[in-house]
Amino acid sequence: MVEFSWAPRSPLEHALVTGAHGTRGIEAGVSLTEIRNFDLIQVMARRGKGAELAKAAKARFGVTAPDAPKAVQGKDATLIWSGPDQFFVLSAGGKHTLQTLVPALSGPASLSDQSHARVLISISGVKARAMLAKLSSIDLHVGAFLIGAAAATSMDHTSVTLWRGNDRPDGLAVFNLLVFATFAESLWHTLLDSAAEYGVAISHSEELA
């Protein structure tokens, strides 16, 4: 009998090379970090069940699920608006899985596991906004896209979910990006091309910030 290994492989495993990219000899203007170990469950309210889902979500996560383009930090989970009547539950790997959420939410909602369907990239740095302006048509100005703002939008003709997390300890803004897994390598190269002139620091992490 053959012994099988079931090691998960990130869609960015091949493309992501930890370290510096682009212009050297300056402090990297953009930091790109792939977060690898997360669960992502799409929750879609059933017809007429919005209020019931809101109650169930509140009980589960301790916060009101967003019903507008926002990301809300709940208990062990970030709830990110992804469209009318729907939101994502993003949590550290194993925290809120499809199996654990179905009993709690499947009455008023339909759930789909998207943990493998997306890649999560965190973008920060003094040039993060300049670089994102090449990819995103969203106004990310400090006064226009506040902490907790979210957008279901497109980059390079590819659907993405973008939201602003808490600032880094040095006060710089952090932009989180969920991209489709099969597009991830392609979009990653686009991110690198866009950021190269500013100098890039590339890393990956198992920890969901």
Added chain:
Amino acid sequence: MAGAQTHRLGNGGLIDRSAPLNFRFDGKAFSGLQGDTLASALIANGVKLVGRSFKYHRPRGILTSGSEEPNALVELRTGARREPNTKATTAELYEGLEAASQNRWPSLRHDVMSVNQLFAPIFVAGFYYKTFMWPAKFWEAIYEPAIRRAAGLGRAAGVADPDHYDKAWAHCDVLIAGSGPAGLAAALAAGRSGARVILCEEDFVPSGRLLSDGGTIDGVPAAEWLPRTLAELAAMPDVRIMTRTTLFGVYDGGTYGAIERVNDHLPSPPEHQVRQRLWRIVAKRCVVAAGAIERPIVFAGNDTPGVMMASAMRTYVARYAATPAKRLALFTNNEDGWRTVETALGAGLQIAAVIDARADVSPAHRSLASKGGFPVLHGAVSGVDGGKDGVRKIAVSLTGGARAEVEADGLAVSGGWNPAVGLTSFHRGRPKWRDDIAAFVPDGAPPGMVAAGAANGDFGLGACLSQGFAAGAAAARDAGHNGTPGAAPVADDEAFSLTPLWHVAGKGKAFVDYQHDVTASDIELAQREGFESVEHLKRYTTLGMATDQGKTSNVAGLAIMAAVSGRSIPETGTTIYRPPYVPVAIGAFAGHHRDETFHATRLTPSHHWAVEQGAIFVDTGLWKRAQWYPRAGEKDWLESVTREVKAVRGGVGFCDVSTLGKIDVHGPDAGAFLDRVYINTFSNLAVGKARYGLMLREDGIVYDDGTTARLAEDHYFLTTTTAKAGLVMQHLEFCRQVLFPELDVQLTSVSDQWAQFSIAGPKTRDLLKEIVDPAEDLSNEGFPFMGAREVTLRGGLKARLFRISFSGEMAFEISVPARYGDALVRNLMLAGAPFGVTPYGTEALGVMRVEKGHIAGPELSGTTTAADLGLGKMMSTKKDYIGRVMAGREALIAPDRQVVVGIKPADKARRLRSGAHIIPKGQTPGPGNDQGYVTSVCFSPTSDRWIGLALVERGRERIGEIVHAHDPLRGEDYDVELCNPVFYDPDGGRQRG
């Protein structure tokens, strides 16, 4: 060391005398200074001849100092970076710059094509239409190449551009075009009010004509006011001044296009940087402070090198300390032209004469003339004596009829100013005529936009400042900012008086459009021949159609047309203004989207494993899919594909089918919903089973197909074809949200969540038993054909198994969460080694589906009905569904429709090709007897011959008939036999076994 800058003043100007720059023009070495444009550096070196004209190859010099330049177009840089038609007047000088003149051979000074001038009578308006009409086939072969060689612009590099371009978005409350006094005042007001401001300036230094014309603002010289103002703006965090950036287009909803020449001022962009960046700017309000363009007067010889716009002449003197002439004359019809005399005298140049078309000249200018010792001649310039070395003598027709001659080496011309009405007119706006300045001014503007200062027809410095400031403050307020703009900068208005003068009669060519060599007589001819409408005039004479878009020529052309047709200028009207305002490189529009990054690509979960295997990939939409897996020694794709097919049919193989669209259909009404979108019924599908489904468009034509499994009472897992994945999702959302909102159903794309592989062949179960937990029952009873359920794999991973077959073999599709796809494929190889497991690509997949008679993209062609595809029996008669009624239309159920049928060549050794037309045997091919075409072909290893599918009239009734395949594209004609499309295992025993 390059030659001395003989025409450079000893002091003054905004050039850095401590930073000399070497450059070459037509191979000759020159030296300029940091802060120069190529034009100003050439002038500083005494170069007058810079190009040859488009049609007549006449010698031309520099006419302007800005982006309106029609003459001084050069090929900038060399090799792959060579860029034709670059304006010397806006190209910044850099160390090592190389430029070449255009449109001359063998050299600029001795251009053999200048003989075109001798044939000038035939190069009149409309000459292309008149001369090269017959015979038609000569056009492409002879006329056009010859014309392109003789008349034309610069040469493109002819090789791929080595530089990168990108695109970016910007957002602001107030967008300002132009940084002259009006633009700066607008920025001050808007910025102080608290608005987010973007100011675009096409020059590399902000400040517009303040740099050349100076003035007194708030009681101090402009040179003092400017740094103070720029510093105040720079200190505002939300005010962004973008130099080297031209606002070129206005689009709907407050979206603007701008081109930033990020690194055009360097020999090549620094590593990792782009050459140019295309900006899409979203602005709540826009203030157009783009200024005005001085216009020439049309007179004989007005294109002689050394004839220059008066404002450009003083720009070269004041800003660049470069002297276009040592002894110059001014020809003006307005007060403003005299400023050039003032500037020239201040720089110590000689004034030969001022020719003023107005009846009166101000006392101040009279005394200036007497102090300067030059005459003021009332009249007009009627001719210029000179050639490629420039102006020598100027003929003047004096008011009253006498003639005079003026000796000069330069002639400054001012015919008045045309406000830059492009941006305000881009939404089909028609500017209106203002008599007092004899110019068109904006008459309204696209929503949210307003013009201020010279762009609005108000040329005085004081007016520019106050209008700009007011416009900036209003724009900020409209955008929701109520800060205090404070006091507006104040200045006096200069006197402005003008007597319109467009065209001076005289002997010799008098040019209206310099770039396209359109003369006053061309316009008169057009009028005589009936091309009076401005749009006809433009196309017949090509007036204003060159890369400069007639910035210096359009209004004069209209005025001449008005005069000869006896109408007023406003009656004559203007042509439609369209973006871009300046030429924009295609590379900038493409940005990142070129070569390998032309579009985003999608990779399957097994992609990198397949790369390791040496797979050949094919682009399928955005996807890269493994097409086949060549092995050492295989001589071509056919050998590899044949091996893969045989391995599957005789053993076991697998193929990544993750590219199929996958949609979770959830909710209590999921079944009812699917019943409405598919022609067949899904509400009665048992949990744990899958079913093949076909959906139609509302017009009754087949849209897409795929299998859908019911995983729970309220959960279906729907698959689509690879090609239509996104469109089907959109269609289903339309059905859910628009057509059937009463249904409680939720849709989610889970295409990327699952890595899905088809495992096929008689040994499929043997392989699966190695992978799947032994407790799972995979027998025919425990997991029958079309079964679908979750299983546990060895090691505990959960997977989904679907017993479906596209290949016609015993087959399963297995799916695991996508990050395990790579592990699954490696484990399949490990576990399958004893069974000779063979990965197969899309080619083998295609071969097996043709052998099995399954339809795919070529048959789902957007013209076929379910019945055409042999699937008419699936159409439920017990329910309504999308496309049901229209599918019943007479023509869609006609008995003579082209339907799917199998074909095989009569000559067994023959290769088939798709696309061939089917003609009844014995008939001559033609549209009257075209009975269909071949849709899909393959070499069938199983039948050991080429086989195919075709859409053929009444095909299914004609099984066994020999017909003719006619392939005019490849010049092939051969007989084929119509046959059952299921070539392989027609009773389906293998897939059920």
Added chain:
Amino acid sequence: MRIVCPFCGERELGEFTYLGDAKPVRPEAGASEDEVFDYVYLRDNVAGETNEYWYHGGGCRAWLKVTRNTLTHEISSVEPAAGAGAAKVGA
């Protein structure tokens, strides 16, 4: 062009897909061939205000009913399709 998505806010044209006239209403099951033909094919060619279906596929995937002037491109209203935001039905 920019469209104010009722769910996402103002977004650029590239995020949206145009479908067509939103005026025709799909006939009930049992409608005649003529009625369905009209629904599928017959469109007014309006110079002025039209109602159109647009899909925010590059965003929240909502179908929208946009009132747009074909002469000026001015958009005067954007409404969600009946089934977009259906969780609030009855609330």
